[in-house]
Amino acid sequence: xxxxxxxxxxxxxxxxxxxxTREDVTDLIYSAKxxxxxxxxxxxxxxxxxxxxxxAACLGxxxxxxxxxEKVGKIFGLPPQAVKLLQVVPYKGxxxxxxxxxPLIYRxxxxxxxxxxxxxxxxxxxxxxxxxxxxxxxxDLTREPDPKGDRVHIVMSGKFLPYKTY
Numbered sequence: 001x002x003x004x005x006x007x008x009x010x011x012x013x014x015x016x017x018x019x020x021t022r023e024d025v026t027d028l029i030y031s032a033k034x035x036x037x038x039x040x041x042x043x044x045x046x047x048x049x050x051x052x053x054x055x056a057a058c059l060g061x062x063x064x065x066x067x068x069x070e071k072v073g074k075i076f077g078l079p080p081q082a083v084k085l086l087q088v089v090p091y092k093g094x095x096x097x098x099x100x101x102x103p104l105i106y107r108x109x110x111x112x113x114x115x116x117x118x119x120x121x122x123x124x125x126x127x128x129x130x131x132x133x134x135x136x137x138x139x140d141l142t143r144e145p146d147p148k149g150d151r152v153h154i155v156m157s158g159k160f161l162p163y164k165t166y
Contacts (some may be wrong), residue, residue, distance in 0.1 A: 020079075020081050020082060020085060021085070022060050022085050022088065022090055022091075023060065024082075025060070025078065025082045025085045025086060026058070026059055026060040028076065028078055028082055029058045029059075029072070029076050029078070030058075030059075032076040032077055032078075033058075033076065036076075038075065038076070040054060040055040040058070042075075043055075043058065043072065043075055046071060046075055047068050047071050047072065049068070050138070050139075050140070051141075052138075052139040052140065052141055053138075053139075057072075057086070058072065059094070060090050060094055061090060061092055061094060062090070063086075063087060063088065063089050063090065064086040064087055065087070066087055068086075069083045069084075069086035069087045070083055072086060073086070123160070127160045127162070128162055129162065129163050130160055130161050130162035130163050131160075131161050131163075132158035132159070132160060132161075133158040133159040133160070133161050134158060136158065136159035137156070137157065137158040137159070138156075138157050138158075139154065139155065139156050139157070140154070140155045141153070141154050
């Protein structure tokens, strides 16, 4: 059955007005960041939070308060619906594949594959049976000068959460 011109126009209008998603907001933020030459450190200073947490939030991994979302919206020139979406709890874990293909992210995957059992063993030896929280967590990333080539210095600190017996 063939659609009428009016039906075709209606379908086109609906398709063209697809609701904005959190992924669309991340794309808008990243595009504005590049176009305006904004750094994550600059954004973090304007908001008053760490560059690591703010970067994760802007990339869609954290929920912003209304105040923080409005500040981010102003910095990146976001529309009101994007500012609202920054306040919605995101679906965390944004890698598009099970094994990351981006070389930098892959190195962290490789690091966990090589040292994961070591992390687990040493944490359990020191703290007992439990996990390191990624919720009650902080991170600091800095450049460490080295004559053989600068190094990436990452400090991660997560609250230890023991497993409970019940």
